[in-house]
Amino acid sequence: MPLEVCATPIGNLEDVTLRVLAALAAADLVLCEDTRRTRGLLARHGITARLTSYHGHNEARRTAEVLPRLEAGETVALVSDAGMPGINDPGMRLIAAARDAGLPVTVLPGASAVETALVASGFELERYQFLGYLPRGERALASLWDELSSWPQAAVAFESPQRLPTTLASLAAAMPDRPLAVCRELTKAFEEVVRGPAVDVAARFVSPPKGEITLVLGPAPPRRTPDQAGLEAVAELVAAGVPRRQAADVVARLTGLSRNGLYRGSLEAL
Numbered sequence: 001m002p003l004e005v006c007a008t009p010i011g012n013l014e015d016v017t018l019r020v021l022a023a024l025a026a027a028d029l030v031l032c033e034d035t036r037r038t039r040g041l042l043a044r045h046g047i048t049a050r051l052t053s054y055h056g057h058n059e060a061r062r063t064a065e066v067l068p069r070l071e072a073g074e075t076v077a078l079v080s081d082a083g084m085p086g087i088n089d090p091g092m093r094l095i096a097a098a099r100d101a102g103l104p105v106t107v108l109p110g111a112s113a114v115e116t117a118l119v120a121s122g123f124e125l126e127r128y129q130f131l132g133y134l135p136r137g138e139r140a141l142a143s144l145w146d147e148l149s150s151w152p153q154a155a156v157a158f159e160s161p162q163r164l165p166t167t168l169a170s171l172a173a174a175m176p177d178r179p180l181a182v183c184r185e186l187t188k189a190f191e192e193v194v195r196g197p198a199v200d201v202a203a204r205f206v207s208p209p210k211g212e213i214t215l216v217l218g219p220a221p222p223r224r225t226p227d228q229a230g231l232e233a234v235a236e237l238v239a240a241g242v243p244r245r246q247a248a249d250v251v252a253r254l255t256g257l258s259r260n261g262l263y264r265g266s267l268e269a270l
Contacts, residue, residue, distance in 0.1 A: 003070055003098045004077045005091065007084045007110025011187035011212070013044045015111045021045055023108055027077035029069065031062065033090055037081045054078065056090050063094045070103050082212075083113055088132050088158060113186055114156050117214035120193050121181035123154050124219060131157035134167055134215075141167065145174035148217060155217040161208045167215075168202035179218025185211035227265065230257045234266045 004023045009015040024030055025047045031054035032038035042049055054062045066076055078085050078094060084107075085091030098105050118125055129148075134157050135141060148155055159167055164182070171178065176199035184192045190211070194204050230251050237247035245263060252259035 002075065002104035002106045003094065004075065005085050005095060005105065005107045006077050006079045007108060007112070008038075008041060008079050008082055009187065010082045010111045010113045010116065011185065011191075013041055015187055016041065016045070017108065017110050020108050020110055021047065023077050024049055024079070026075065028074040029066070030077045030079065031066065031094070033080045033085075038079055049077075054090055054094070059090050059093050063097050066094060067097055067101060067103075070098060071101065083111065084109070087112075087114075111187065113158070113183075113212070113214050116186050117181070117183040117216050118154065118156055120183050120186065121154075121195065121216040121218065123179060123181070123216060125154055128154040128156055131155055133158045133160075134163075136163070138170060141170045142174060145171060149175060149220060151220060153219050157215045157217075159213045159215055161210060161213055164208060164213055165202075165205050168198065168205055171217075172199040172202035175220075178220060181216040181218070183214040183216065184209055186214065227257065227261070230255050230262050231265050231269060234262050235269065238266065 004027065006020045006023055007017070008020070024042060027049060030038065030049045030051050032051055033053075033055050035051045035053055038051055052062070054066075070076055078091055080086075080089035080091060083089065086095060095105055114130055118128060129151060131144075135144060161184075168180075168182075171180070176197060178198045179196075180198045180201045181193055181195040182201055182205065184190075184194075188211070194201055233251045233255075234244070234247045237250065238244050242250070244266060248259050248263040248266065251257065251262055
């Protein structure tokens, strides 16, 4: 029988699928990150099951205990506190071990904080990068912002409410105009999405908020090349009444760009 990897609600307990409920009710054993959280979900839907903890501190031991049971034909369901096991939650060790042993693994999809936040952000999304939990420490964050400054697509990450103000202040200092959405308490009664330039959003969260936090960085604005910036400067001077050749000369001396190139480029842009 298979190992059934079950997605659980990220907030609202009604967001569990009928397929997951059936799997949890039928399983010989349910492995859960926190038995109290899972017991509450099961009670909400009138399900009684045998629960055993499976978390970061006992993952190796539990994997060794559960594999023989799977090999003996028992059905084991695996859940985390919220979302999909293995995505920044315990689970991948058991899943990989079951695959390596030739045992069937079935994934039952469901609610996702990543996808929910991406859609709630309202940003243009063709591609995105998932960052998991953001690193701690000023230097590590600065390195990440530097990497993301050249990433033209969206990025989504998890952050704790306690560290959120410091993280947003760091982001605002590095990329003040970067589009940002702070998605708080998704699918719950007090769901909130705060959206705007990073510097404005950081000003909104000067104190730690309550609840689960998912951050979405919108696509970075396209970088202007030096030539593009120079041509824009020439155009602005010309619009202000400066003769074109003089404007090209001024910008060339300030930027080191070719005066003739700026002049010809500004004519071609007409």
